Amino acid sequence: MSAAVSFPARDVPGVALEGRLLGPQDGRPCVVSHPHPLAGGTMDHPVVVALWEAAAAAGLRALRYNFRGVGASTGTLTRQSPLAIADLAGAIDFLGGGPVLAIGYSYGARATLHGIHAGLPVERAALAGLPTRTPRNRAAMSNLLLGRRIPTEEYTPYPDAELAATSPRPVLVLAGDRDPLVEVAAYREQGVEPWILEGVNHFFSRRLGNTPPDPPDLDALCGRAIAFLLERPIG
Secondary structure, eight states, rough: OOEEEEETTTTTTTTTEEEEEEOTTTEEEEEEEEEEETTTTOHHHHHHHHHHHHHHHHHEEEEOOOOOOOTTTOOOOOTTOOOOOHHHHHHHHHHSSSSOOOOOOOOTHHHHHHHHHHTTEEEEEEEEOSSEEEEOOHHHHHHHHHHOHHHHHHHEEEEEHHHTTTTTSHHHHHEEETTTTHHHHHEEEEEEOEEEOOOOOOOOSSSSOOOOOOOHHHHHHHHHHHHHHTTHHHH
């Protein structure tokens, strides 16, 4: 049975974040961060919930939480806001201050990776759908949602492939081969080899848009992420 919890963001007065905790009390702490709030991302996204449940089933004390301004979490995020690393730091503080294992999905993966570079006490991190770029125009957004290539699409690059390559802690990038936001070549140019799930998009779905993944795909994603976090051999 999961427990509802609340905790403050680090060094951000007046911001209280909601979360849910699952797993044994004496398990290694693991924090799970969700996709972009302004794109509808919440801690209840099926990919986030599946990763959280898989972490708890593996014996970890797993916390998923809402970034500020999402659900019952107070505060606000705008497109001009910096990555919510203070929210992630608050989650780590709630789990005892670290070190922790970490899972992030999309925006949550970016916050996790940038948090590692900022010195947050993360041992290892599984980064699902970690973008190398973001849509800059309607054509690119249509490609993301509809899974089609449009010649006029434009993107704004992110530095995350290089940051993954230079991470001071072990990280694993997990992505779908139909994800227009994750350029596998950009990672490989930096010497990073992502784990690729064939036939799925940014939402790890085989259908158009932000639709729930099929159970076998979720199982594969969760299995690989947890194996990496626990340094288990892949069976």
